[in-house]
Amino acid sequence: MIEEYVKRTTRHSPCESELFDSEAALLDWVDRQAGRTPAYAILLDSRGKEYSSEEFAGQIGRLRDEGTQRLVLAIGPADGWSPEARQRADLLLSLGRMTLPHQLARVVLAEQVYRAFTILAGHPYHSGH
Numbered sequence: 001m002i003e004e005y006v007k008r009t010t011r012h013s014p015c016e017s018e019l020f021d022s023e024a025a026l027l028d029w030v031d032r033q034a035g036r037t038p039a040y041a042i043l044l045d046s047r048g049k050e051y052s053s054e055e056f057a058g059q060i061g062r063l064r065d066e067g068t069q070r071l072v073l074a075i076g077p078a079d080g081w082s083p084e085a086r087q088r089a090d091l092l093l094s095l096g097r098m099t100l101p102h103q104l105a106r107v108v109l110a111e112q113v114y115r116a117f118t119i120l121a122g123h124p125y126h127s128g129h
């Protein structure tokens with residue numbers, strides 16, 4: 001399912017899914033994604049900020065319009081994010097207050113990213129209900 005949503009998202013914007021052995025490897029990779037602007041890092045955390053799908057799409061649209069070149073959305077390690085990772089995060093994003101197993105969180109995130117791009121494009125995938 002993750003592959004399918006990533007593939008669908010690439011019709012709207014270049015998109016890829018990566019796996020890392022450790023949080024440190026992820027953060028190092030994030031720093032190396034900087035182009036003209038640093039990569040914008042959204043770390044998934046059940047205690048983070050909650051958005052509706054429309055609000056999330058709006059946030060992605062704003063970042064795009066402001067010229068953000070790289071958006072990284074990351075699911076955390078089994079024990080959750082370290083203080084260093086929280087400090088690096090530009091945004092802590094919650095999919096809801098319940099804790100999801102990380103594979104399930106990946107699927108929900110991949111689907112919501114795809115949904116956000118369909119909302120921005122006015123595509124009928126999102127009916128709003």
Ligand SMILES: C[S@@+](CC[C@H](N)C(=O)[O-])C[C@H]1O[C@@H](n2cnc3c(N)ncnc32)[C@H](O)[C@@H]1O
Pocket residue numbers: 043044045046047074075076077078079080081093094095096097098099100101102105
């Ligand atoms: C199994 S969870 C880790 C739970 C960790 N023991 C804790 O209590 O923070 C693995 C990762 O899935 C993601 N995750 C799980 N539930 C989430 C939710 N409701 N919202 C956002 N991210 C979530 C987070 O990135 C988390 O670091």
